[in-house]
Amino acid sequence: MARAYAAMVVANVALAFGPWLVRLADVSAVSSAFWRLALAAPLLFLLTKATRQPVPRLSRGMIGTIATGGLCFAADLGAWHIGIHHTKLANATLFANLASFLLAAYVLIGSRTLPDRFQTAALLLAGLGTLLVLGRSYQIDARNLTGDLLCILAGIFYAGYLVAMSRARGMLAPVPVLLISTLAGMGPLLLFAILLGGPLWPGDWKPLLLLAISSQVVGHGLMIYAMGHLSSLVIGLGLLMQPFIAALIGRLYYGEHMGLADIIGGLAICAALVLVRMSGSGQPAPTIVKAEP
Template sequence: MEKIKIKAHAALFGSGLLFGANYWIAKGLMPGTMQPMQIIFVRGFAAMILFWLLSASMQPLKIYRSDHIKLIICSLLGIAINQICFFTGLNYTSPVDTSLIHAGSPLMVIAFSAVIAGEKVTTPKIAGILAGGAGAILLILQGSGPAAAENQLLGNTLILINITAYSLYLVLVKPLMMKYNAVTVMKWVFLYGFLMVIPFSAKDAFSINWQGFTPSAWLSLGYIVVGTTFLAYLLTTFSLKALSAGVAGYYIYMQPVIAAAIGIFMFSEALSTAKIVAGILIFAGVYLVNRPAGIKTNAGKE
């Protein structure tokens, strides 16, 4: 069981790495080469095809009718609402505001897990979430100031809906992962999710200027489709087989650390004391959130 948990944590770290790097990669693709809805359409369609092709090489699993309803709900939350609200909201607000709102996701996951799944919320776990949240916010505040926003209130509201939907998705998809495998769950989630985003993205998708794509743009789009959509979703869902939704949600805090590290080593960003402190807070939070329940402090033994 410990080996499975180690693999699950490695999967979440890999997912965080993919998402963290995506900040720099997607930034170069939008809005000059592609619009947000165009990316949503392409990544949804391509990921759906990849999951169904991968599933074809595996032994088919029968999905109960009642579970299809749950898959549709997960698709609505994790794909349709999540992606549409994120990209649309980001158009109206600043990246700093978006990241600050996202820093509240682990708290939402823990709250949903406690209410819906009856997951126990321990003091170390709360301390870890707060430490990680402080580190993430400290990292975010090291960036540039908020850019001028067309409609900041609307944008922030959409980002809040986006992260609430994804947090609830992590909690609701876990029972399905305990019954089926990650590929089976993802192929249906992306099928239903893609069908839901078609009405909002199809018109923009037909106006993509494929002739204007440079080799760099193709590589960026390939990374978004294969890396941050196919692999990242697969790794996150796989991790839920052995870990709680709260732990999976916590790894969202890893994304600003990865993004900052890439900025320092690849884009010559300055390594400040604040960034070092932020990294320590986040990794300390990882330890507290994942500390085995059986470990007791000296005070607990008295």
């Protein structure tokens, strides 16, 4: 259990540095998303060998599911990386986690059940917090609002990615799932980067290497491990580290200040992230969607 807690903390810290590294990269926003996956892929391949989790032969249905997940992941990273350049680091990290509420809604719709009191309170808090943060962004600069909306769009695509990967996770070990989803997202991101233009080949590889290792390998890898051993509530509480670490980085390096509306809105969304997981607080976080037979 101690290992799982340590993995969760390290994963959230690593992921919180992602937006800053995206800003430091000397390539376009979408190109940085491509390199994040391309540089991580060889490391993930070696990790599958080290953990003895080989990639099995996939059925056509599974290939289609993974391809859909890869396309959603590419769209998520593309929208998010662009949004990072147009809003505060804390906002980008905060809105990226809105996928939690979309997944909760997906499960409720799929099971045809009404939300419980925790889920209802979470949805209300999330809505209130989002409106407060968006309103504050518009007051400061309309470009910040654009960045916030792009990060929300990224959260929608990320929810689609998680649904697809949860199906794959029912059939595959965690490291192969991460490797396959990484490979599936590389092609679309490279195409998006070329079509949108901007610098593709970096002059300084350090930010991109750190982004690939910290976010894609360490962050995602340890989070997958932690989710199999810790309760949903603990995972939800751990996610709250990310926006506050990102806010600290934004304040130190870019002079990004949080107004009262930002703080209240951010706390409301953070509280909602915890509440939306409380209905499953007694057991490890479940697979979102059952695997197809």
